[in-house]
Amino acid sequence: MSTRSANEAIADMFDTIADVLELQGDIPYRIRAYRNAARTLRDLERPVEEVASEGQLEALPGIGKDLAEKIREYLRSGRIAKYEEVINQVPPGLIELLHIPGLGPKRVRLLHERLGIADVEDLRRVLDQGLVEGLPGMGKKTVENIRRGLAMYQASKERMPLGRALPIAEEIARQIAALPGTSQVVIAGSARRMKETVGDIDILTIAADGAATVQAFVHFPQVKEILAAGDTKGSVLLHNGLQVDLRVVPPESYGAALHYFTGSQAHNIKIRTLARERGLKVNEYGVFRGEKRIAGEREEEIFQALGMPWIPPELREDRGEIEAALANRLPRLVRLEDIRGDLQMHSKWSDGANTIRELALAARALGYEYIAITDHSPRVRVAGGMSIDAIWQRQKEIEALNAEFDDLHILSGAEVDILPDGSLDYPDDVLAALDVVLVSIHSGFKMSQEQMTERILRAIENPYVHILAHPTGRLIGQREPYSVDMEVVLKRCAELGVAVEINGYYLRLDLNDVLAHRAKQLGCTISLGTDAHQATHLNMMRYAVGMARRAWLEPEDILNTKPLSELLVWLRRRRPA
Ligand code: DGT
Numbered sequence: 387m388s389t390r391s392a393n394e395a396i397a398d399m400f401d402t403i404a405d406v407l408e409l410q411g412d413i414p415y416r417i418r419a420y421r422n423a424a425r426t427l428r429d430l431e432r433p434v435e436e437v438a439s440e441g442q443l444e445a446l447p448g449i450g451k452d453l454a455e456k457i458r459e460y461l462r463s464g465r466i467a468k469y470e471e472v473i474n475q476v477p478p479g480l481i482e483l484l485h486i487p488g489l490g491p492k493r494v495r496l497l498h499e500r501l502g503i504a505d506v507e508d509l510r511r512v513l514d515q516g517l518v519e520g521l522p523g524m525g526k527k528t529v530e531n532i533r534r535g536l537a538m539y540q541a542s543k544e545r546m547p548l549g550r551a552l553p554i555a556e557e558i559a560r561q562i563a564a565l566p567g568t569s570q571v572v573i574a575g576s577a578r579r580m581k582e583t584v585g586d587i588d589i590l591t592i593a594a595d596g597a598a599t600v601q602a603f604v605h606f607p608q609v610k611e612i613l614a615a616g617d618t619k620g621s622v623l624l625h626n627g628l629q630v631d632l633r634v635v636p637p638e639s640y641g642a643a644l645h646y647f648t649g650s651q652a653h654n655i656k657i658r659t660l661a662r663e664r665g666l667k668v669n670e671y672g673v674f675r676g677e678k679r680i681a682g683e684r685e686e687e688i689f690q691a692l693g694m695p696w697i698p699p700e701l702r703e704d705r706g707e708i709e710a711a712l713a714n715r716l717p718r719l720v721r722l723e724d725i726r727g728d729l730q731m732h733s734k735w736s737d738g739a740n741t742i743r744e745l746a747l748a749a750r751a752l753g754y755e756y757i758a759i760t761d762h763s764p765r766v767r768v769a770g771g772m773s774i775d776a777i778w779q780r781q782k783e784i785e786a787l788n789a790e791f792d793d794l795h796i797l798s799g800a801e802v803d804i805l806p807d808g809s810l811d812y813p814d815d816v817l818a819a820l821d822v823v824l825v826s827i828h829s830g831f832k833m834s835q836e837q838m839t840e841r842i843l844r845a846i847e848n849p850y851v852h853i854l855a856h857p858t859g860r861l862i863g864q865r866e867p868y869s870v871d872m873e874v875v876l877k878r879c880a881e882l883g884v885a886v887e888i889n890g891y892y893l894r895l896d897l898n899d900v901l902a903h904r905a906k907q908l909g910c911t912i913s914l915g916t917d918a919h920q921a922t923h924l925n926m927m928r929y930a931v932g933m934a935r936r937a938w939l940e941p942e943d944i945l946n947t948k949p950l951s952e953l954l955v956w957l958r959r960r961r962p963a
């Protein structure tokens with residue numbers, strides 16, 4: 387049995403081929419083909435073997451004849467000749483260097499040729515010795531950027547984005563649930579709190595035979611290394627680098643253990659202090675008065691014993707949730723079921739992999755009432771931005787689909803680039819013809835805070851703008867937010883009635899929880915969008931909702947909890963008559 391899914395193994399090989407081609411300065415479209423195929427395989431929700439056996443590989447987005455043949459080669463032989471050929475052409479450490487923010491292939495090649503660096507260790511050394519500054523194109527600022535990129539890269543190796551870790555954890559949890567004698571398998575820790583990145587995964591279960599359950603767990607095919615294996619606890623490192631801890635807990639303290647291992651640590655500490663003030667003791671076995679256990683079986687009882695209602699995990703960060711619970715003032719948090727549509731996605735008209743019809747069918751399957759198709763504007767050239775002519779053609783396609791579907795309404799939208807001077811990438815008469823206008827920044831990140839703030843303020847002043855998308859531009863583990871005064875921007879959005887986005891794409895999660903909470907306080911409306919570039923990405927709405935819940939948001943705070951009729955009114959509200 388293979389230790390990893392073929393989907394993941396092939397995706398990794400395609401990515402590595404792309405990396406090497408990039409280092410060798412190959413043609414961009416060839417590099418992009420491998421990257422797109424890798425993304426398709428990672429997002430594919432069933433085994434690629436199945437697709438291959440149905441003869442449907444070529445029907446997958448971004449998989450042509452040549453790449454399909456490479457996939458079949460792997461499924462036949464466990465190898466891809468092209469992969470083996472290219473990895474022998476460069477030192478492996480050089481490929482890793484490509485993943486450091488601020489270091490493109492050109493710079494890696496330069497550092498390799500001039501300073502002989504071959505891996506991350508070498509890079510750190512030459513940076514510390516001041517050898518990089520002064521090389522062609524390596525000014526003080528660039529070097530500082532590389533230094534920050536290296537720090538971010540190292541931090542990101544220790545924490546995995548939630549959107550990568552959670553599906554892996556859920557698969558492991560399913561496997562544990564399928565073992566004989568297990569029940570109530572649950573993912574606790576930061577993943578249950580929907581934190582944007584996780585250090586490791588914590589799983590709890592009840593089991594008839596603890597030792598046997600732990601043994602089965604540490605021998606799952608995904609496991610690379612066993613870190614610990616006892617009667618009630620197992621800890622493993624998976625091939626993909628994620629650590630998973632399993633704890634077998636007795637039924638009578640299941641609720642207490644779930645509360646304890648959900649954390650956060652800060653929340654736990656505050657709960658324990660509060661308990662002590664009331665003459666109680668709380669630990670992972672229960673709530674105790676003296677020697678007597680007064681609660682422990684269900685999580686709800688733990689809170690009840692302390693005189694408060696159950697607190698949703700996403701709030702448990704010691705950010706005022708315990709005080710709110712004691713005062714019976716917890717928010718009625720938004721749930722995934724409250725979301726009636728998705729307000730950011732890309733179709734084949736720009737850089738999406740699916741047609742509008744395919745996106746619409748996927749959205750219907752999710753039970754949505756509406757979606758906004760928000761293809762890029764022309765300036766975002768890497769994303770195949772839409773010409774004005776293309777907008778009119780796309781409009782016809784949308785009208786036809788709207789005539790065909792009576793249970794889903796497709797809004798014609800665009801994600802319009804904010805140019806460096808704050809003007810927009812389409813003229814007003816084009817914006818006026820769109821149902822939904824998102825604006826966002828895709829280039830020219832390096833400005834002073836003052837300039838960037840001015841740029842965004844000017845953009846949202848335009849009366850056709852509805853939503854400020856991925857407002858800070860950060861990419862988790864890859865790119866810091868650009869420098870911008872969000873306090874000023876959010877205030878102005880609230881005044882103008884421009885919504886701000888929580889982008890649910892797992893590497894963005896932008897606004898994050900803290901900023902989204904501030905946006906609510908300032909009176910902003912929040913829009914949730916997945917920024918899907920293929921239909922399967924629509925499932926990432928759960929991460930947007932997770933961020934919203936961590937921000938204490940209620941259904942009323944969110945634009946796309948509105949029924950279609952109300953949404954349409956909202957969209958027309960700011961427009962000139
Ligand atoms: P992570 O893994 O870094 O993303 O964050 P968590 O919150 O999952 O932390 P982790 O895995 O170290 O521990 C899981 C939970 O167990 C944590 O949220 C709270 C609880 N816990 C672990 N160690 C301690 C501790 O020393 N004191 C307290 N009060 N709680 C702890």
Ligand code: CA
Binds near residue numbers: 576577587
């Ligand atoms: Ca954890």
Ligand code: CA
Binds near residue numbers: 587631
């Ligand atoms: Ca842990």
Ligand code: ZN
Binds near residue numbers: 826
């Ligand atoms: Zn975008």
